[in-house]
Amino acid sequence: MNGSVFSSIHRYLQDVLRGMKSTWGSFVTAVPYLFRSGELRREVTEEYPDPISSRTADDLPARSRGLLENDIDRCTGCQECERICPTQAIRVESEIGPDPGKAWVSVFNIDFSRCVFCGLCVESCFPGSLRHSRKYEGAVHNLSEMVTQFGKGEVTETQRAKWAVLRQQAESEEVFS
Amino acid sequence: MSTQAPNNWIPLLSETLGLADAPEWFVAAIGLVLIYVLIIFPSGAFISYLDRKLGADFQARVGPNRAGPFGFFQPLADLLKLLQKEARSDWNWQEGLWLSVHTVALYSTVAVMPLGSLALLVNTDMSAFLPFWAALVLALGTMLLGFSQGSVPGWFGGVRIVAQTLAGAFPALIAVLCAGIRAGDFRWSALAQSQGASPLSWAAFSNPFQLIAMAVFVAGGLMILNVPPMDAGLSRSDIHGGVSSHLYGRRLTLFRLSRFYGFFLWSVISVVIFLGAWVLPFGISGALKDSGHFHLLHGAELVWLLMKTYALMLVVIILARLNPRGRVDQITDFAWKVLSPFALFALVGAAFWASWRAL
Numbered sequence: 305m306n307g308s309v310f311s312s313i314h315r316y317l318q319d320v321l322r323g324m325k326s327t328w329g330s331f332v333t334a335v336p337y338l339f340r341s342g343e344l345r346r347e348v349t350e351e352y353p354d355p356i357s358s359r360t361a362d363d364l365p366a367r368s369r370g371l372l373e374n375d376i377d378r379c380t381g382c383q384e385c386e387r388i389c390p391t392q393a394i395r396v397e398s399e400i401g402p403d404p405g406k407a408w409v410s411v412f413n414i415d416f417s418r419c420v421f422c423g424l425c426v427e428s429c430f431p432g433s434l435r436h437s438r439k440y441e442g443a444v445h446n447l448s449e450m451v452t453q454f455g456k457g458e459v460t461e462t463q464r465a466k467w468a469v470l471r472q473q474a475e476s477e478e479v480f481s
Numbered sequence: 482m483s484t485q486a487p488n489n490w491i492p493l494l495s496e497t498l499g500l501a502d503a504p505e506w507f508v509a510a511i512g513l514v515l516i517y518v519l520i521i522f523p524s525g526a527f528i529s530y531l532d533r534k535l536g537a538d539f540q541a542r543v544g545p546n547r548a549g550p551f552g553f554f555q556p557l558a559d560l561l562k563l564l565q566k567e568a569r570s571d572w573n574w575q576e577g578l579w580l581s582v583h584t585v586a587l588y589s590t591v592a593v594m595p596l597g598s599l600a601l602l603v604n605t606d607m608s609a610f611l612p613f614w615a616a617l618v619l620a621l622g623t624m625l626l627g628f629s630q631g632s633v634p635g636w637f638g639g640v641r642i643v644a645q646t647l648a649g650a651f652p653a654l655i656a657v658l659c660a661g662i663r664a665g666d667f668r669w670s671a672l673a674q675s676q677g678a679s680p681l682s683w684a685a686f687s688n689p690f691q692l693i694a695m696a697v698f699v700a701g702g703l704m705i706l707n708v709p710p711m712d713a714g715l716s717r718s719d720i721h722g723g724v725s726s727h728l729y730g731r732r733l734t735l736f737r738l739s740r741f742y743g744f745f746l747w748s749v750i751s752v753v754i755f756l757g758a759w760v761l762p763f764g765i766s767g768a769l770k771d772s773g774h775f776h777l778l779h780g781a782e783l784v785w786l787l788m789k790t791y792a793l794m795l796v797v798i799i800l801a802r803l804n805p806r807g808r809v810d811q812i813t814d815f816a817w818k819v820l821s822p823f824a825l826f827a828l829v830g831a832a833f834w835a836s837w838r839a840l
Contacts, residue, residue: 320819330803334539349543 364438369421371439372414374454378433381407385425385434393418394425399459402467404474412455416442490600493775509602513591520787521591525741526556528794535795536802566730575629580732583622587739590615590746595669595753597782598766599775609657609667612750613650616705619743620646627724638723641714641809642707648816649704649711652697655824659694659831660684660754673758683757690830695755697824699797702747704816707740709801713809715740744794752789759786 364370381398393415401408426434444450459467494515495501495508530545530553537544545552593603593611603611620643627639661667663684664675676684685695704711715723728736752758759782760766769778807815 323819327800327804331799334803335799337541338535338538346541347537347543348541351543351546 362438364440368438368440369423369426369436371416371437371442372419372421372425372452373435373437374412374414375433375435376409376412376454376456378431379407379409379412379454380431380433381409381412382430384428384430388424388428389419390422390424391418391420393420397455399464400467400471402470404471408456408459408467410455410458411453413451413453415451417447417450489602489604490597490779491602493599493779497776509592512602516591516594516596517588520596520783521742521745522738524745524787524791525738526560528741528745528791528798529556529559531795532798532802535798539799539802560734563734564731569727569729572727572732573629573631576626576727579622579626579629580728580736583619583626584735584739586615586618586622587742587746594746594749595673595758596749596786597759597779598670598673598770600779600783601669604668604670607667608669609661609672609750609754610654612746613654613657615746616646616743617650619739620705623724630724630727632727634721634723634726638714638720638726641720641723644813645707645711645714645809645816646705648813649701649820651701652816652820652824653701653705655821655828656694656698656701657754659691659824659827660698662828662831662835663687663691669753669758672754673760676757676760678757678760678762678764680757683755685755688831688834690827690834691755693823693827694831695751697820697827698755699747699751699793700820701816701824702751703744703797704812706743706747708744708747708797710804710806711812713807713812716806718806719808744797745790748790748793748797749786752786752793756789756793759783761785 379398381396383396383398386392386394386396395411395413395415396409397411398407398409421436423436426436429435442450490512491505491508494512495503498508498511500508500511533555534544534552545555548554548558590612593608593615595601595608601608624639624643627635627637627642629635657667660672664672666672672684676682680686684691686692702708707713707715713719715725720726725733725736761769761781765781766778769775769781
């Protein structure tokens, strides 16, 4: 008899039974986890910073994006990284240096309180000076220490004048050689 | 030392503490405080630790492992942290009033809690129903606490808690009726004496209707007291913690402790009514009573009862960790559409069974 009281009671009891079976099934699946049998049931927590099971820098995946480092001697001061940074974490100031072929990057500051480690700056760096390191422990005690400075330092006016002279000498030597 | 067994623990306690001349209510008050501090408080710490460790095991995590060996002192660390947390300064007096009512109503049941054959302070004809009264007052107080908080989580949290309590109380009451039918009375002593020490003579396993009644009673209790997985009214994810969204620091500790106490009380009562109470195996109860070692009897019965209570609480905790939290309407549906019909069916069946055996 369709739609009768008995069929609805039957359906109701079937639903209750299905609920009980699913509860029992989850119980049966999960309780063996208490006894840690087999490889799959061991804990997956990394107990950082205890050295016993923590990951060292060597364990990190190959393309991990750690704290940024800039090789200031290769850096051309092109400011591409500064332009592409989505949080404006990089500040670059550069000028022509004593060697006419190389820029003098006086200021190259990365503010790690703003950096989101997206890696866009590393992708856009064509000399390849800006790279991710494998370091990930960057906690400091003062907010000012969050800014890492890679620049070579500000240049005074007298130094600029001296460099202008040096550049002229280098260029004139080039013409002759 | 008298050779006749006293019917409650007041004379024993006054003798132990050397307060033989003190008025009875004074000794009773001291005894209740001792019960709370020595039994309930450590149980709360222990069960919360087990909850976190077992939950972590199920989820292939480690769980607390820093505070003490295997994280054993984690509850103490949590307590100390919560106690020194600064609370909001703009707490209104109504919140204070309702939190006090909530707490007092719940802790008044420490007097009713059955802890042994001789440790029964309240052993009247309707003893088994007193926790229901406390739970209903608790729900009312919580609802008013929520209303006095004047925010959406407070209002909705309060109403949800009451809805769940009413939904869960109905089948649980019927389940208690089933147990009373079997024992013939609702006194704690009668309910305990009708059961034996081995599982086969527990009320829950004496006939299938009593088994259904026990399941309904435990599930109904979880619902009444907002114990996970039936804690929709207090959930962080759904309703920002409901009534507890405004409680911080010491008030939150008080609130959480009273919630645990409700869970503990319900588990103790479930064990007393359905799971063999404190009756010790191998006839030890009778032997100790006859030989007059009342302290030992108290202690042994209490330990046995607590072990069974912890086992029941562990089963509830495992089920809570394995199942997703119910939405409040799912929980009340479950109470009215599943628990209540099964409770009524169990009541009819238990009545027939009892009358059949009496014929």
